[in-house]
Amino acid sequence: MCGRYVRRSDKQRIAEHFHVYGPSVPDFGPSWNVAPQTFQPIVRLNRDTREREIVMMRWGLIPYWAKGPQIGLSTINAKAETVATAPSFREAFKRRRCLVPADAFLEWQKIDAKTKKPFAIALKSGEPYGFAGLSERWHDKAAGAELLTFTVITTDPNAVVEPLHNRMPVILPERDYSRWLDVDSSQIPMDLLRPYEADQMTAWEVDKRIGNVRNDSPELLEEQSTTPKEPSLFDDAPL
DNA sequence: CCAGACGTTGTT
DNA sequence: GTCTGG
C-alpha cells in the first residue's frame, strides 16, 4: 500500500518533469514525509484548456455524493482490482484521473509483532515519478466551500517491494503520462495499472526518525520553501 | 501510513 | 487497544 511518500521536488522541478507550462498554484517546497489528509500537488488536465496544470488537493478521496468527509480517512488508496467498479472510485476513474508527483514511497517492513523497519523505494535513476491517482471535488456544505481530494491506486508488489510489503502504489512510466491523463478518451487505460518494472527500482532502509518528521502541513509549506529542513533520507540512497 | 494521546472543570 | 491529527 502507500500511506506515506517523499516529494523532494519543488514546484519548478515538478513542472519540468511533468511538462506543465501553464499558469499554476502558488510556489511550494518539498515534503519529506507526506501524510494522509495533507494538501499536496497533483497534475491533471485543465478542464477548459486541456493543458496540464498543478493543483493542490487533500490526500483521502471524498466522493462527490458523500454526506460527510469521514470516508476520506479510509480512501487514501484505491485497489486497482476494483477501482473501475467501486462506487467511491468508478466515476473518478473514468473522468478524473491524475498524477501524484513523488520521489519515493515509504513502506514499514514488519519484523515481528512489535518491530518494523521503514524503507524508501525510488527509481534507480533518481528521477521523480507519478503515482496513478484519482481526484474528486466535494461540496462541504458546513464550510460552504469546495474541497479537492485525491487517492493513490495500489497493485501487487514487484520483486523489489515484495520482501517489504504485499501492496505497492501504481507508478506510471513517463511514456504513459498522456494516456493516463487523457480523460476525454473513451478508452479506459486499465492496462497501465500494474507493478512498475522492478529492474528500474531500488529500496533502502531509512532512519527510524522518518516517522517523526512533521514538515508538510499546509501552514509550513511556505516556510519550507525558504528554509527547508532536509532529513538525511536520501543521503544513503543508492541512486 | 505513523505518532501521540488516551481526562475534567471552569474560565476566556 | 484504539482513536485522532497530520
Place this chain on the structure above:
DNA sequence: CCAGACGTTGTT
C-alpha cells in the same frame, strides 16, 4: 419499498 453503505490496510 427504505436504510445504510460506499474504503484500505493490517491485525485478531
Place this chain on the structure above:
DNA sequence: GTCTGG
C-alpha cells in the same frame, strides 16, 4: 449517486 440487504 447507486447498489445491497432486509
